[in-house]
Amino acid sequence: MVQIGNIQLPDFPLLLAPMEDVSDPPFRVVCKANGADLVFTEFISSEGLIRDAIRCRRKLDIFEEERPTGIQLFGGDEARLALAAKIVDVTQPELLDINFGCPVKGIVAQGAGSGVLRDVPLMVRLTEACVKSTSLPVTVKTRLGWDDASKNIEEVAERLQDVGIKALTIHGRTRCQLYKGEADWSLIAKVKNNPRIHIPVFGNGDINSAQKALEYKNRYGVDGIMIGRAAIGYPWIFREIRHYLQTGEMGAPPTVRERITVCKEQLRKSLQWKGPVAGVYSMRKQYFQYLKGLPGIKDYRSRLVTLTSPDEINNVLDEILLRYEGFEIERAPIELVNYHENCPL
Template sequence: MVKIGKIELPEFPLLLAPMEDVSDPPFRRLCKIHGADLMFSEFISSEGLIRDAMKSRQKLDIFDYERPVGIQIFGGDEEAMAMSARIVETVNPDLVDINFGCPVKKVVCKGAGAGVLKDIDLMVRLTKAVVNSTSLPVTVKTRLGWDDSSINIDEVAERLQDTGIQALSIHGRTRAQMYKGEADWSHIARVKNNPRIFIPIFGNGDIDSPEKAVEYKNRYGVDGVMIGRAAIGYPWIFNEIKHFVKTGQHLPEPMVQDRVEAARNHLTWAMEWKGERVGIVETRRHYANYFKGIPNFKEYRQKMVTLDAAQDIYDVFDEVLHKYGEGQTV
């Protein structure tokens, strides 16, 4: 068993990575159903929370069926981070996570996300501010360093643990790499094997198959893995990994009816959460991934992303089932 504060996770837990414009409640619900053990909100600006920005506040929505769930915040100001942690605590998540890893320019330019990787002292102060302002467990997600010449994850891990964080997720890339190249998990393994480190260490980066999850589990010895892009349009990956870890065997691939059901549920839950119009628009970005690999699918995908009435989209899902057959795999 892996513990984060009082949160008990199974041995070798699978975490859903926080992803902007992806990890919202409908998507998290699908991943939970299909085996995710711990999930996080999209990252939330501490400044936005304090200003009561509507988009930031909406990201605080969590539901009991997705627990345990953490809310992730980012920012470069100690007072703002402390205040936002107190705001987060009011919605009663299971933990607060700090983002020190987002590489996108608009975040880094504000001295937040991966921008903090250039200043470990600031990273420590920001983390202390959050830890001291909440009774919830605090965790951190970060990267190896700013670039290949400044990989500082060993010092970061020790110093953040000393502030009182209760788990650390490490993406095996530098900020300079963005999402390119291959994640280097050797640095993550070194942190995990550091005798000074006693908090759970989760690895992130390039886990896109059950085989790779087991290989990295055995090779690098991490306490669990965090999965991001591989789960987009394919929430089945969590249970597939769990089954493979346990048995060494593969689960059957999802059939067309499974893909339709996932897309249908995603749309339904998005409309329940944000209303019909916004739910329809925000689900459009997911259809290409749910139906990836199905031959001659362009006509149906085009309908899904252009139709404006929910019933019309549900009718397209029925057309897909009729054309491709419920039991067919991709």
């Protein structure tokens, strides 16, 4: 078992990464149902939360069936981040995570996200302020450093553990890499093997198959892995990894019926959470991945992204199931979206 504060997770847990405009409650629910052990919200601005911005407040919503859930905050001011932590505490998630890894220029310019990597003492003060402001277990997600010349993750891990964090997730790139090149897990392994480190250490970056998950588990010895981009439109990645870890064999890919069923469930939850207009709109970007690999699917997909009636959308999904049920979609490598590819340094 892996312990984060009072949260007990299975051996080698699989975590869903916090992803802006992706990791909303409907998506987290379907990932949880398909094998994710711990899920995280989209990152939330401490400033927006304090100012009662509607968008930020909505990000605190949690469906019971997705728990355990961590709420992730970002911010560069100690007092404001601590106050936001108190607000999060009231909403009763299972844990609070601090984002020191987001490379987006707008967030870095605020002195938040991976922008804090240039000031380790500030990172420590921000973390300590959160730990002292909440009764929740506090965890951190970060990167190896700001650039190749400042890969300071070993020092960061020790200092953050000293001020009270209960787990650490490390993305194997620097901020300046964004999502380019290959994630370097060797420094993650150094943190895990540091005799001073006794909290769980999770690795993140480039896991897009069950085989790679097992390879990295054995090679780097981390306590678990966090999966982000590979889960977009394919929540079964968690199920496939767990099956492969337990048996050494690949399980069957999701059938067309499973794909349609999960797509409908995410739509139902989106309507429940966002309402009939926003719920329909937010699902439009999901259909491509759910239906990928079906021949002649373009016309159906075009209808799905233009319809506004939930009933009509469900009818089209039923048509797709009727036409394609029994069709075996060939398993293909999961393509990792290059987030923020146009984000200047």
